[in-house]
Amino acid sequence: MIKPSIHLALAGFLTMSLLAGCATTPATNYYSLYAPATAPAPATAPAPATLVLSVGPVTIPDILKQSQIATGGADGRYRLSEYHRWSGELDRDLARTVAEQLSSGLGTQQVAIFPWDQNLTPTCRIQIDVLSMAGEPGKEATLGVRWVLVDPQGKLPPQARRSDLREVPAGDGYAAWVAAQRRNIAKFSQEIAGGVKQFVKP
Numbered sequence: 001m002i003k004p005s006i007h008l009a010l011a012g013f014l015t016m017s018l019l020a021g022c023a024t025t026p027a028t029n030y031y032s033l034y035a036p037a038t039a040p041a042p043a044t045a046p047a048p049a050t051l052v053l054s055v056g057p058v059t060i061p062d063i064l065k066q067s068q069i070a071t072g073g074a075d076g077r078y079r080l081s082e083y084h085r086w087s088g089e090l091d092r093d094l095a096r097t098v099a100e101q102l103s104s105g106l107g108t109q110q111v112a113i114f115p116w117d118q119n120l121t122p123t124c125r126i127q128i129d130v131l132s133m134a135g136e137p138g139k140e141a142t143l144g145v146r147w148v149l150v151d152p153q154g155k156l157p158p159q160a161r162r163s164d165l166r167e168v169p170a171g172d173g174y175a176a177w178v179a180a181q182r183r184n185i186a187k188f189s190q191e192i193a194g195g196v197k198q199f200v201k202p
Contacts, residue, residue, distance in 0.1 A: 007181040019061045030087040031069065031178045033185060034097040051106065051200060054122040055099040056114025058091040065090065069174060073142075074135030077149060084174040094130065095183065101189035102126075106196065124200050126192060138172035141180035145188060149199045159199055163188050 042156050066082035086093065095113045103111045112120050130142035142165065151160045165187055167180035 026083045028085060029086050031174070031180055032087045033093045033178070034088070034100065035179075036100075036184050036192055050123060051196075052110040052121060052123045053099075053102055053106070053108070053196065054112045054114055054116050054120070054125045055102065056095045056126070056128065058095045058098075058128040058130065059133065060091045060094070060112075062090040064130065064133055069154050069178070071134065071136055071177065074131055076136070081174065090133075091130075095128070097182075097185055098126070098189050098192065100126070101186060102193055102196070105190060105193040120180065122152050124196055125152055126196075135166075135177065135180075137174055137177040138169055140175075141167045141169055141177050141184060143181060143188065145191065148176050149195055151199075156199065159195065160190075161195060 009154070027093040027108060046129055063073075063078050067085045069084045069086060070078040070080055072078045092113070099111045099113050103109060112122070114125075116122070127148040127150060129146040131146060133143050135141040145163045146163075147161055147163065149161075150160070166185040167183045169176035
């Protein structure tokens with residue numbers, strides 16, 4: 001005769017097995033910083049044919065090199081989301097986004113991402129050092145960047161600048177937070193475009 005305790009143990013095991021089978025793992029969402037809708041409006045006049053831009057290198061903090069999206073950072077502590085991730089390497093994604101927006105904003109197709117082809121001779125290099133990309137979903141998205149405009153020919157002294165940007169997400173989720181970061185990068189690209197116009201004058 002099977003003891004009642006064994007019956008209870010078997011029943012408990014079957015119940016746990018059924019619950020485990022019914023449980024579903026949340027879907028993983030992937031995000032990119034590039035979205036054509038956030039690009040600045042095309043320039044009213046094309047850039048000089050001599051204007052050739054290179055974007056990069058772009059450096060980012062180690063915490064942002066993870067595939068998981070990192071949020072927080074106000075007190076030096078970050079949280080990594082298991083189910084919300086970047087679709088690629090964040091530094092390359094940011095460089096590509098800035099390059100596309102500069103191409104649109106300055107009216108030129110002569111924009112390359114570091115490392116560029118050896119046959120390309122930039123008239124202006126844009127070096128980007130991301131200090132932080134932080135904030136809380138539903139609260140704020142912040143972006144702090146140091147950037148330098150460099151004349152590869154050495155005729156002009158480098159110009160170093162800093163941009164600190166902040167956007168309030170339109171919603172509570174990660175998608176709204178990433179969209180807010182895209183708006184930060186759009187404004188950042190506009191600042192770079194203005195700097196390039198002053199740095200590389202006809």
